[in-house]
Amino acid sequence: MSTTAPVAAGSVVDPTITGRLGDSPARPDGVAKVQGSFAFSGDLSADGFLWGATLRSPHPYARVVSIDLSAAWKINGVEAIITAADVPGKPTYGLISQDQPVFAAEYVRFVGEPVAAVAANHPDTCRRALEAIVVTYEVLEPLTDPERSVDGSFPPIHPDGNVFRHQRIVRGDTSVTGEVVVEGDYEIGMQDQAFLGLEAALAIPDPGGAGVELYVATQWLHEDRHQIAACLGLEDEQVRLTLGGVGGAFGAREDISLQVHTCLLALRTGRPVRIAYSREESFLGHVHRHPARIWMRHHATVDGKIVKIEARFVMDGGAYASTSSAVLINAVTHTQGPYKCDNAVVDGWAVRTNNLPCGAMRGFGVVQACFAHEGQMDRLAAACGLDPVEIRLRNAMETGDRLITGQVIENVAPVARCILETAALPLPDEPVGGHDGDPMRLPGGAGLTADRSHIRRGIGWGVAIKNLMYSEGFDDYSTARCVLRDGVASLKFATSEVGQGFVTIAGQIARSVLGVDDVVLEPIDTTIGSAGSTSASRQTWMSGGAVDGACRLVREQLFAHVGSQHGIDPLRLAIDGRDVIDTMGDLRVPVAEASAGVTFEETFEHHHRPTEDLDEDGQGNCHTAFAFVAHRAVVDVDPELGLVKVIQIATAQDIGRALNPLSVLGQIEGGIAQGVGLAVMEEIIQTDGRVRNANFTDYLLPTMLDMPDVLVSLIEEPDPMAPLGAKGVGEPPCISSTPAVVAAIRDAIGKDLTRTPVRPSDIVF
Amino acid sequence: MSVTVAHTLDDALASLAATPTATVLAGGTDLMVELNGGHRRTDAVVSVNRVRELRSWRHDPAAATLHIGAAVTYAELAAEPLASFAPALAQAARTVGSPQIRNAATIGGNVGTASPAGDGLPVLSALDAVVHLASLAGRRDVAFAEFATGPKRTVLQPGELITGITIPVLSGYQGYAKVGVRNAMVIATASACLAVDVPGRSVRLALGSVGPVILRAPEAEALAVAAADFEAGAIDADAVEAFGAAAGRAARPIDDHRSSAAYRRRAIEVLARRLLVRAFPGTPGGE
Numbered sequence A: 001m002s003t004t005a006p007v008a009a010g011s012v013v014d015p016t017i018t019g020r021l022g023d024s025p026a027r028p029d030g031v032a033k034v035q036g037s038f039a040f041s042g043d044l045s046a047d048g049f050l051w052g053a054t055l056r057s058p059h060p061y062a063r064v065v066s067i068d069l070s071a072a073w074k075i076n077g078v079e080a081i082i083t084a085a086d087v088p089g090k091p092t093y094g095l096i097s098q099d100q101p102v103f104a105a106e107y108v109r110f111v112g113e114p115v116a117a118v119a120a121n122h123p124d125t126c127r128r129a130l131e132a133i134v135v136t137y138e139v140l141e142p143l144t145d146p147e148r149s150v151d152g153s154f155p156p157i158h159p160d161g162n163v164f165r166h167q168r169i170v171r172g173d174t175s176v177t178g179e180v181v182v183e184g185d186y187e188i189g190m191q192d193q194a195f196l197g198l199e200a201a202l203a204i205p206d207p208g209g210a211g212v213e214l215y216v217a218t219q220w221l222h223e224d225r226h227q228i229a230a231c232l233g234l235e236d237e238q239v240r241l242t243l244g245g246v247g248g249a250f251g252a253r254e255d256i257s258l259q260v261h262t263c264l265l266a267l268r269t270g271r272p273v274r275i276a277y278s279r280e281e282s283f284l285g286h287v288h289r290h291p292a293r294i295w296m297r298h299h300a301t302v303d304g305k306i307v308k309i310e311a312r313f314v315m316d317g318g319a320y321a322s323t324s325s326a327v328l329i330n331a332v333t334h335t336q337g338p339y340k341c342d343n344a345v346v347d348g349w350a351v352r353t354n355n356l357p358c359g360a361m362r363g364f365g366v367v368q369a370c371f372a373h374e375g376q377m378d379r380l381a382a383a384c385g386l387d388p389v390e391i392r393l394r395n396a397m398e399t400g401d402r403l404i405t406g407q408v409i410e411n412v413a414p415v416a417r418c419i420l421e422t423a424a425l426p427l428p429d430e431p432v433g434g435h436d437g438d439p440m441r442l443p444g445g446a447g448l449t450a451d452r453s454h455i456r457r458g459i460g461w462g463v464a465i466k467n468l469m470y471s472e473g474f475d476d477y478s479t480a481r482c483v484l485r486d487g488v489a490s491l492k493f494a495t496s497e498v499g500q501g502f503v504t505i506a507g508q509i510a511r512s513v514l515g516v517d518d519v520v521l522e523p524i525d526t527t528i529g530s531a532g533s534t535s536a537s538r539q540t541w542m543s544g545g546a547v548d549g550a551c552r553l554v555r556e557q558l559f560a561h562v563g564s565q566h567g568i569d570p571l572r573l574a575i576d577g578r579d580v581i582d583t584m585g586d587l588r589v590p591v592a593e594a595s596a597g598v599t600f601e602e603t604f605e606h607h608h609r610p611t612e613d614l615d616e617d618g619q620g621n622c623h624t625a626f627a628f629v630a631h632r633a634v635v636d637v638d639p640e641l642g643l644v645k646v647i648q649i650a651t652a653q654d655i656g657r658a659l660n661p662l663s664v665l666g667q668i669e670g671g672i673a674q675g676v677g678l679a680v681m682e683e684i685i686q687t688d689g690r691v692r693n694a695n696f697t698d699y700l701l702p703t704m705l706d707m708p709d710v711l712v713s714l715i716e717e718p719d720p721m722a723p724l725g726a727k728g729v730g731e732p733p734c735i736s737s738t739p740a741v742v743a744a745i746r747d748a749i750g751k752d753l754t755r756t757p758v759r760p761s762d763i764v765f
Numbered sequence B: 001m002s003v004t005v006a007h008t009l010d011d012a013l014a015s016l017a018a019t020p021t022a023t024v025l026a027g028g029t030d031l032m033v034e035l036n037g038g039h040r041r042t043d044a045v046v047s048v049n050r051v052r053e054l055r056s057w058r059h060d061p062a063a064a065t066l067h068i069g070a071a072v073t074y075a076e077l078a079a080e081p082l083a084s085f086a087p088a089l090a091q092a093a094r095t096v097g098s099p100q101i102r103n104a105a106t107i108g109g110n111v112g113t114a115s116p117a118g119d120g121l122p123v124l125s126a127l128d129a130v131v132h133l134a135s136l137a138g139r140r141d142v143a144f145a146e147f148a149t150g151p152k153r154t155v156l157q158p159g160e161l162i163t164g165i166t167i168p169v170l171s172g173y174q175g176y177a178k179v180g181v182r183n184a185m186v187i188a189t190a191s192a193c194l195a196v197d198v199p200g201r202s203v204r205l206a207l208g209s210v211g212p213v214i215l216r217a218p219e220a221e222a223l224a225v226a227a228a229d230f231e232a233g234a235i236d237a238d239a240v241e242a243f244g245a246a247a248g249r250a251a252r253p254i255d256d257h258r259s260s261a262a263y264r265r266r267a268i269e270v271l272a273r274r275l276l277v278r279a280f281p282g283t284p285g286g287e
């Protein structure tokens, strides 16, 4: 059987792309994506493949009494039906603790939990087969209020209990009180990553079932492989993964969704199997941003200096653990925001409920913390009679300050500069309600709901600190191989390109280090060591560091080769443009010539410095590095209808160094779109554990017409800890943009808003 | 699945008569969503958006009416020359979906779907449109108010086609306003159409997304007629307030995942007031 599975993006050299670090060369996948020829994993196919589909629980909590497959088996064209009984290896999986069943066995714990899967000759056959499977449930009362998980008043809905993690932070003198005290309760709704390329995979079994090859859109090939192999009862090496074209991720592809099901069906049938989720299924099939309730009390001096923070976090992790415990740690350790604070008492809970499972999403717990601490900073400003900028400047953190975990911030920490540079960006010259009556500039837009006289303007601030990379003792690394021959560099890594542009950066690094123009990117798969996850703003730092390291080792070989040919100490050699030059003489040899007919090859693993676990008082150097950002939002609000138009967002972001300024801008604008979405419209609504809006008709995302103008100031203070001086830039844009927008709405209407997204009714009533 | 692409009205009616269970397909912007989502199934489709009779429109100056074929698209309604004949319909058309949707979606499909959130429908209600139906058995006209019997339920019989609608070309302000949580490409959480007939001394107000079908607000309408100075185009502030309150009373909104009944009612009050002020911008007793 021949297969026609496409290889991953960017595996061919594009001679027109030549940029080096600091340039903004075109993306190798850019033209294909714009023209619609890019192969996303939803486009995968192989000769003779079968379609797979998943049967899901209709109940938030129920006991599975029986599953009757007999009617489904009678349907012509059905090739396989599998349930929990057919999982040959570990019955459960999970990133941190393996508590999530491949298929529900005894209990279903959320609406949408997989119960069975089928493979058949046509999607309609799959649908009919799923309809023909008879599952008898004993419906149980669901646990939907996370407070009941905290207080222990609901019997455990899982053998591991209803609390994923409780973490306390106690720092300094907890008896201190402030002359000024402000407190508030904040609520953050459940946001969806809403990537456009739906979950899709193609599994191709090895002859005899000795192994399986999986093409899949994912964030972390090796972690997927490890979890898949365990569930299949295979060795890691028997499972080979290749990255399918990824249409966005934002955290939702960090967990297993359809991977194990697809492989199992392929192994069972001995034929390639393809599963592709619909949008509705995607909402049920991946983890989301944790909804959270946060209480904070800030104590300060009369002149606004924070002296103590008390806080309580409750984060609803839904039915299974995913990364809830790590999300919680990120949230509680960022309680203070980018501000100095010596004393703190924080209690945080991540709990299990029968709601949709939650896990990683861009910002990873810090989005929730930031919404609360920025609300508090505005309250503090009001209580002290200071303006929002002044209160933040007075408390701004600097390098050498400590977090409430005791960890010293060793990174560049230009918090005050972020705030001041944001403040220096011009406010919109557009009058309230827009220029010359263009209705699309008014809240309500095309709906023609308002006239200029109805509109009020507000300005709000948000400032954030975000940890970069993984935390709590995880030995995080990335691997890259570089081969130089005939003036062409080939790079191999398993770094998931999810749209963030790593494939562009990788080429820029190789060109800069080796003085070449042509860079070949080899397929992104598991035939090399792990690159870690494309998450936590980490790939430019980690995989960038690995590519840089591999290229530097190759350059040493090249210099040694040239040195020995010309009798020159290799230490005197350097790359200048496309040439190797002698820094102390006249020698100048083009790299292409120096590497003609010779192959230099090196593989490099980049590890970041070690981190520690937190102790029971939440003390410890648990994070790797930090980045900072400020946002100022300008909004126009129609107070009578509660409609909002975000007019402008100004931002200054601490990025270390812009390796590709256009990519940085893309991350900033995209992150702001996601932050605006969480501020004014994006929320998964569940009642009694049932999702009410698992579609893009009712789960609203900002469109181009909802995007504000974005003004950007890049703060480039290269970080000595970062391999290329560059900090991760992916997450900060979506963290403090949300509180900035909400603060601007508060400013416009003079009303306290403590919940995001802000709904029209929150403004009106 | 059998698909018949009709090019004439007779073709379409014959196909429908031959397969009375067939589903009519116009722009497909509602139907395809339902089919793809598995909410509806069909074995036979009769496509009507190439039927010349349904693609055309006709202005009758003598009767002061506009006949719009069922397969006329929102993009056409939003542009001249149609926009001047039916300004509120043009405004409603501009709020529908995105440019791609407006290029495909038809007024007949909007009427056929009969969603209380259909943006064209409050306009047809306010203008007392007549819906023209045809089948091989014959033709009939139904008042718009009689056409929808509930959410997505209509008097349309199997084998019957909507051929078009007729609306009066009125002299006076008309406008449509729609509240949604996004600034475009959004389902209405509440909407309203106000149409004034100056010579006829009438004010019509129709409400969308706040009941099982499009609702009229007769109490509010009467109030406005009594209070308005049609010549000066003016109305006093108290009457505007009362008009909004009466409009709110006419609404029969529900709580659902899109919004609350309370918010919808409030939105109707606000929209009604703002539309009335747009219709009568002058100050009463002023110059």
Ligand SMILES: Cc1cc2nc3c(=O)[nH]c(=O)nc-3n(C[C@H](O)[C@H](O)[C@H](O)COP(=O)(O)OP(=O)(O)OC[C@H]3O[C@@H](n4cnc5c(N)ncnc54)[C@H](O)[C@@H]3O)c2cc1C
Residues within 6 Å of the ligand: B023, B024, B025, B026, B027, B028, B029, B030, B031, B032, B033, B048, B070, B071, B095, B096, B097, B098, B101, B104, B105, B106, B107, B108, B109, B110, B111, B112, B113, B117, B118, B119, B120, B156, B160, B161, B162, B163, B185, B186, B187, B188
């Ligand atoms: C992304 C998107 C955004 C949208 N936004 C809006 C919006 O903002 N406002 C809004 O009102 N709607 C919106 N809609 C819904 C839809 O576009 C409208 O209801 C549109 O008017 C439907 O017209 P159509 O020609 O596409 O109908 P179709 O989908 O072809 O048909 C709709 C229904 O009417 C029946 N039908 C169609 N024509 C006839 C006929 N001549 N005789 C008898 N029955 C007929 C069909 O059988 C079907 O039941 C949106 C849809 C999408 C997909």
